[in-house]
Amino acid sequence: EPEVTQTPSHQVTQMGQEVILRCVPISNHLYFYWYRQILGQKVEFLVSFYNNEISEKSEIFDDQFSVERPDGSNFTLKIRSTKLEDSAMYFCASSKNRGRIYGYTFGSGTRLTVV
Amino acid sequence: DAKTTQPTSMDCAEGRAANLPCNHSTISGNEYVYWYRQIHSQGPQYIIHGLKNNETNEMASLIITEDRKSSTLILPHATLRDTAVYYCIVRVAGGSEKLVFGKGTKLTVNP
Numbered sequence: 001e002p003e004v005t006q007t008p009s010h011q012v013t014q015m016g017q018e019v020i021l022r023c024v025p026i027s028n029h030l031y032f033y034w035y036r037q038i039l040g041q042k043v044e045f046l047v048s049f050y051n052n053e054i055s056e057k058s059e060i061f062d063d064q065f066s067v068e069r070p071d072g073s074n075f076t077l078k079i080r081s082t083k084l085e086d087s088a089m090y091f092c093a094s095s096k097n098r099g100r101i102y103g104y105t106f107g108s109g110t111r112l113t114v115v
Numbered sequence: 116d117a118k119t120t121q122p123t124s125m126d127c128a129e130g131r132a133a134n135l136p137c138n139h140s141t142i143s144g145n146e147y148v149y150w151y152r153q154i155h156s157q158g159p160q161y162i163i164h165g166l167k168n169n170e171t172n173e174m175a176s177l178i179i180t181e182d183r184k185s186s187t188l189i190l191p192h193a194t195l196r197d198t199a200v201y202y203c204i205v206r207v208a209g210g211s212e213k214l215v216f217g218k219g220t221k222l223t224v225n226p
Contacts, residue, residue, distance in 0.1 A: 004158075031212065035159075043159060043202075045213035056212055091158045098212050103149065103161025111156075 002026040004107035006092050010114045013082055021077045021110045023092030032075045033093040033104065034067065036060070043091070049075065082114045119203045124221040127197075129217065133190040135220050137203030140184040147208050148179060150188045151189045151216075152199040159202065159216070 005024040013019050025032050034046040048059040049067050066078045075094075079086055089111050093104040127133040139148065149164040163170055163177045165186070166174040170177045176189040190197055202219040 021171070033212070035214075037156075042218060043153070044213075045215070045218040048212045058213070088158060093158070098209065103164065104159075104214065106158030106160065109156065109158050 002105070004094055004105050005093055006090075006107035006110050008110060009108065010111045012115060015084060015095075015114055016081050019079050019082055019112065021038070021079075021090050021092075021112070023075045023077070023107055024073050025075055025092065025094030026096075026105055027073070029094035029096050029105070031055075031095045031098050032067075032069070033095075034077045035091045035093065035106075036088040036092065037109075038088045040112055046077070079112075082112075084114050087114045119205055119217055121201070121203055121217065121220045122141045123218065124223070126223050126225060127190075127193045129195060129224050129226050130192055132174060132184040133189040133197065133222055133224070135190075135201050135203075135222060136185065137188070138185045139203070139205045142183050143206050143207075145210075146205045148177065148186050148202045149206065149214070150175070150177065151202045151204065151214070152197075153202070153219070154196075154199040159214075160200075191221050193222075195224050195226065 007022045032049045032103045035043050037043045045058050047061045048055045062082045068076050089109040091106050093106045095104045138143050147164050150162040151159040153159045163175050165177045179186045200219040200221050202216050
C-alpha cells in the first residue's frame, strides 16, 4: 500500500536554528498538508498546499514557517528560527482529491525537539 | 465545522465488536462524518466516512442516525492492534481542507 514517507524520524535542534522537515507524498496525490501534535495535545492543522501554492493555513503557520515542493516528489516544511514551543511531532499528509473520497494519508511523523 | 462529542475512553474485549459513538448534533446537511484513528504516536489513519447512508469497508462500519445528529463506528472483531485514539470529525467535503481533531476516544482492546 502506498505510503507517505517522512524524514528524519527524530530531529534535535538548538533554539534559533533553522530546520527542514522532509516528506515524500504518495506519487499521484496532488494535495499536501502539514499537521503538528505537541506532546499530549491535539493534532493541529498547519497548512495545505496545492498547485505550488498555499491553499489554506492556520494561525500557527506564521512567518517563521514555509513550505516548498522543490521537485516532483518532495514536500518540505521549514522553520526558520526554532523556538522551544516548536517541539512537537510533525505529520505530513497527502490526498488525491482533498480527502473527499479516500481521506488523507498521513506519514509516521518527525519528532522535533528544540533544546 | 460542527463540533463533535466523544467519550474520553472505552474498553473492549479482543474479538468482540467495538462500538464507538459520536455526537454531532449541529451537523449541517452538506457535512460529512469522517473517522480517523491514531495508534500510539503514529500519524492519523483514515478509517471511513459517510454523509447519511451507512457505510462499510474492510476496516469498519459507520452507522449514521436518520437525523444525522450522531453516528457509531463499529470495529466488528477488535484486535489488540486496534488499540488507538479514534477521532470523529465533521467537515464539508470540498470546503476547508483542514481536519479539526478533537481529543477523540481512547479505545483499549483487552486480551
